Amino acid sequence: MLQRSGKRAQSLLVPMRQSSILDHFSLTNRGKRSKTEAEPVLPISEPEVSHYPVEDTQEDRICDLQAESDSYLVDWSQEPDTLLDWEKKLNRLLKKHFGYPFLKKFQKEALEAWLNHQDCLVLAATGSGKSICFQIPALLTGKVVVVISPLISLMHDQCLKLAKHGVSACFLGSGQPDSSVEKKAMGGAYSIIYVCPETVLRLIQPLQKLAETRGIALFAIDEVHCVSKWGHDFRPDYRRLSILRENFSSSTLKFLRFDVPLMALTATATVQVREDILKSLCMSKETKIILTSFFRPNLRFSVKHSKTTSPSSYRKDFSDLIDMYAGNRRSGNKKQTIISHKLDSVLHCSTDNSVREADRKSPDDVEESDDSDSDRDDIDSEEEWLPTSSAGRTMSVEYLENEVDVFQSVDDWDVACGEFCGQLLSEDRDVDGSLEEIDVLDKAEERLKSCGETLEQGPTIVYVPTRKETLSVSKFLCQSGVKAAAYNASLPKSHLRTVHKDFHDNNVEVVVATIAFGMGIDKSNVRRIIHYGWPQSLEAYYQEAGRAGRDGKLADCILFANLTRIPSLLPNRRSEEQTNQAYRMLSDCFRYGMNTTNCRAQKLVEYFGETFDHKKCFMCDVCVKGPPNMQNLKEEANILMQVIAAHHQYLLEGLYDDFTYGDVKQRFREKPSLRLFVSKVREQSMKFAATDMLWWRGLTRILEAKGYLKEGDNRNHVQIKFPEPTKLGLEFLSRNDQIFNVCPEADMLLSMAKPKSYSSFSEWGRGWADPAIRRERLKRRRHFVDESRGSRPRKGRKRKSRKHNSDTRTVRGRLTAKLSVKK
Numbered sequence: 001m002l003q004r005s006g007k008r009a010q011s012l013l014v015p016m017r018q019s020s021i022l023d024h025f026s027l028t029n030r031g032k033r034s035k036t037e038a039e040p041v042l043p044i045s046e047p048e049v050s051h052y053p054v055e056d057t058q059e060d061r062i063c064d065l066q067a068e069s070d071s072y073l074v075d076w077s078q079e080p081d082t083l084l085d086w087e088k089k090l091n092r093l094l095k096k097h098f099g100y101p102f103l104k105k106f107q108k109e110a111l112e113a114w115l116n117h118q119d120c121l122v123l124a125a126t127g128s129g130k131s132i133c134f135q136i137p138a139l140l141t142g143k144v145v146v147v148i149s150p151l152i153s154l155m156h157d158q159c160l161k162l163a164k165h166g167v168s169a170c171f172l173g174s175g176q177p178d179s180s181v182e183k184k185a186m187g188g189a190y191s192i193i194y195v196c197p198e199t200v201l202r203l204i205q206p207l208q209k210l211a212e213t214r215g216i217a218l219f220a221i222d223e224v225h226c227v228s229k230w231g232h233d234f235r236p237d238y239r240r241l242s243i244l245r246e247n248f249s250s251s252t253l254k255f256l257r258f259d260v261p262l263m264a265l266t267a268t269a270t271v272q273v274r275e276d277i278l279k280s281l282c283m284s285k286e287t288k289i290i291l292t293s294f295f296r297p298n299l300r301f302s303v304k305h306s307k308t309t310s311p312s313s314y315r316k317d318f319s320d321l322i323d324m325y326a327g328n329r330r331s332g333n334k335k336q337t338i339i340s341h342k343l344d345s346v347l348h349c350s351t352d353n354s355v356r357e358a359d360r361k362s363p364d365d366v367e368e369s370d371d372s373d374s375d376r377d378d379i380d381s382e383e384e385w386l387p388t389s390s391a392g393r394t395m396s397v398e399y400l401e402n403e404v405d406v407f408q409s410v411d412d413w414d415v416a417c418g419e420f421c422g423q424l425l426s427e428d429r430d431v432d433g434s435l436e437e438i439d440v441l442d443k444a445e446e447r448l449k450s451c452g453e454t455l456e457q458g459p460t461i462v463y464v465p466t467r468k469e470t471l472s473v474s475k476f477l478c479q480s481g482v483k484a485a486a487y488n489a490s491l492p493k494s495h496l497r498t499v500h501k502d503f504h505d506n507n508v509e510v511v512v513a514t515i516a517f518g519m520g521i522d523k524s525n526v527r528r529i530i531h532y533g534w535p536q537s538l539e540a541y542y543q544e545a546g547r548a549g550r551d552g553k554l555a556d557c558i559l560f561a562n563l564t565r566i567p568s569l570l571p572n573r574r575s576e577e578q579t580n581q582a583y584r585m586l587s588d589c590f591r592y593g594m595n596t597t598n599c600r601a602q603k604l605v606e607y608f609g610e611t612f613d614h615k616k617c618f619m620c621d622v623c624v625k626g627p628p629n630m631q632n633l634k635e636e637a638n639i640l641m642q643v644i645a646a647h648h649q650y651l652l653e654g655l656y657d658d659f660t661y662g663d664v665k666q667r668f669r670e671k672p673s674l675r676l677f678v679s680k681v682r683e684q685s686m687k688f689a690a691t692d693m694l695w696w697r698g699l700t701r702i703l704e705a706k707g708y709l710k711e712g713d714n715r716n717h718v719q720i721k722f723p724e725p726t727k728l729g730l731e732f733l734s735r736n737d738q739i740f741n742v743c744p745e746a747d748m749l750l751s752m753a754k755p756k757s758y759s760s761f762s763e764w765g766r767g768w769a770d771p772a773i774r775r776e777r778l779k780r781r782r783h784f785v786d787e788s789r790g791s792r793p794r795k796g797r798k799r800k801s802r803k804h805n806s807d808t809r810t811v812r813g814r815l816t817a818k819l820s821v822k823k
């Protein structure tokens with residue numbers, strides 16, 4: 001093996017050698033293939049007949065396969081004209097194997113890059129057909145394509161598909177039940193080898209041998225966003241894939257005339273992630289970046305509020321789903337019983353008794369218990385889920401599918417930004433904004449605008465954050481007569497395979513899964529993707545939502561999330577910087593949910609750095625409902641800003657008022673949180689004494705978006721936590737405008753629709769045991785009561801409370817009336 005950095009650094013400086021298409025197909029220095037060179041074959045030959053998995057273990061069979069593969073070779077040298085119309089030939093091959101009439105523009109561009117021995121980064125929407133880009137080179141050349149993929153389910157899925165198309169393929173790794181497959185693969189028995197990064201790192205030497213014998217046409221790194229620590233699904237082993245460039249370059253393997261090209265593909269990479277990919281994989285400076293629109297015009301996005309925690313929420317939220325699937329067969333549900341049995345056996349694998357208890361209850365037995373009120377004022381909740389360690393666990397293929405146990409190494413943490421992105425991206429963008437593609441989008445838009453397409457029947461995937469919920473939700477659906485199945489990485493492999501197959505064969509209507517059933521699942525008629533609980537990032541959300549509507553027909557992507565709670569990170573092992581990044585991504589996702597004014601599709605594609613050319617999607621919940629009426633919140637914004645500004649002014653000048661802050665001033669000085677400021681607002685103005693924290697939280701976000709407030713902490717939070725005024729904010733305060741018109745966000749609307757007043761009594765118990773706090777509270781309370789009673793004589797405690805409550809009720813009534821949405 002090579003010493004990595006020095007050699008690579010050198011090769012980055014030397015421009016990549018350019019070549020003709022002929023070079024790509026010639027079998028340089030590979031004596032075993034001289035037969036092919038000597039005897040040109042027809043441009044397109046009979047289809048390959050080997051199937052996945054290849055049953056025959058004989059060496060002869062391997063040779064046969066090679067010969068069969070050779071028959072695919074297009075002998076460009078014999079027909080110079082074919083160099084010009086290679087696309088035609090390619091289309092014939094495409095039609096023959098895959099049944100598609102022609103390549104899409106971006107697929108063609110990717111293949112052109114490969115033909116030029118260029119590295120290539122393909123950024124194209126989910127379901128756009130990225131796989132073809134790396135499958136075709138194997139068919140064209142007869143060499144092997146090695147595909148690095150993060151999930152067993154994805155590899156399995158793709159191998160099955162290729163087998164149907166008559167292309168020999170296999171996957172390697174611990175998920176491969178047949179131990180002989182690896183040896184056969186290294187002997188050149190398969191045209192396409194799917195492999196997880198961990199395994200490819202182990203197989204470098206056999207692969208070098210394979211490059212010399214059958215030849216390696218390409219290394220494809222699918223779902224390449226996994227390379228980046230800035231992405232949503234960082235896999236440390238992906239980062240080590242730079243080893244491919246080092247070990248498969250022409251300077252290392254003397255029999256190669258050109259470096260084996262790298263093709264990296266993903267549907268969800270922000271600009272920052274793209275830069276990181278180029279750098280981390282040591283991709284060439286001439287890397288072709290192919291960027292297509294991320295917009296999926298047939299996906300209908302919406303966000304709904306739900307607690308998502310109990311069977312009572314399930315019953316409410318899945319009622320439409322249950323009606324649709326189970327409505328017609330309420331009388332006899334044989335099949336559902338079978339699936340329930342399957343699930344029961346799976347449940348025995350679970351060690352969580354509480355889940356079993358909850359699951360045993362019939363959905364109808366469970367009382368509705370809406371405790372959403374108790375969720376209010378829960379601004380500190382993100383701290384409760386600080387990452388927990390899973391140290392000591394080594395990365396294995398099982399973990400690759402494990403949504404919470406992924407061991408995140410931080411070996412090579414401080415990677416600088418790549419230098420390729422900006423210019424190249426914008427150049428390519430112009431090229432990619434082809435008439436052809438814009439046409440497709442415009443047509444879709446027209447169609448949706450004019451006829452209001454209806455949703456067809458079809459399968460559903462429900463994504464839940466935890467494994468526990470895959471079991472409880474699927475159990476609930478089964479009991480309600482839906483053919484549902486759970487899917488998570490901890491379930492037995494045989495079960496996962498069955499679910500996978502049943503889903504593809506339309507025997508299962510709903511799969512309730514964690515992210516393990518995510519990337520690359522390519523079933524054309526999925527009509528609904530339901531996210532039941534906050535996703536961890538918009539990248540993950542869009543990736544999973546992208547499983548819907550791959551046939552181009554209308555599909556629903558519904559996010560059920562508790563809009564009254566700040567979402568928390570799932571436990572994982574992260575460095576401080578990774579935690580910060582994870583919070584930033586979660587925060588973007590939270591803001592997507594809270595958005596009430598912008599088209600959801602627009603928000604999503606703009607998140608990936610794309611300019612949204614269409615005014616709106618015309619069908620997401622925001623486009624359909626329209627934004628809520630604007631409200632003049634000048635008074636509310638003013639008082640909150642004043643309290644925050646005053647605090648920071650005092651802090652700067654050291655002017656704390658002992659009466660106001662009392663003994664707890666030190667604590668306030670350290671952490672002036674939003675909660676503190678809101679309680680100050682409540683104290684200072686009777687009008688706001690009973691207002692809900694949820695509402696103020698929304699206003700704080702609006703003020704932050706306007707640039708009036710910023711986070712005072714050095715860390716990222718899902719929602720601004722320690723607000724500080726900006727210069728712009730202080731200017732806002734000094735202006736005498738009477739109007740501050742804004743659209744309330746989702747949590748503000750909820751707070752107004754279901755008013756839940758704050759009462760100081762709810763906090764009364766907190767800190768009561770501390771004599772200093774108790775003294776301070778009593779002092780403040782006496783002061784407040786005396787003021788509100790005026791000169792009247794002091795009566796019993798009961799009477800005082802009533803007086804206080806009636807006051808607050810009046811204030812609350814007034815405020816609620818003011819804030820209520822005009823219908």
Ligand SMILES: Nc1ncnc2c1ncn2[C@@H]1O[C@H](COP(=O)(O)OP(=O)(O)OP(=O)(O)O)[C@@H](O)[C@H]1O
Nearest residue numbers: 100102103104126127128129130131132267520522
């Ligand atoms: N040239 C083409 N013409 C028509 N359909 C195509 C073409 N190429 C691919 N497809 C279709 O696109 C579907 C999705 O392909 P593929 O799984 O490669 O998508 P993808 O871009 O990899 O998506 P994801 O990002 O979700 O992995 C395939 O099932 C196939 O039917």
Ligand SMILES: [Mg+2]
Nearest residue numbers: 130131222520
């Ligand atoms: Mg794919």
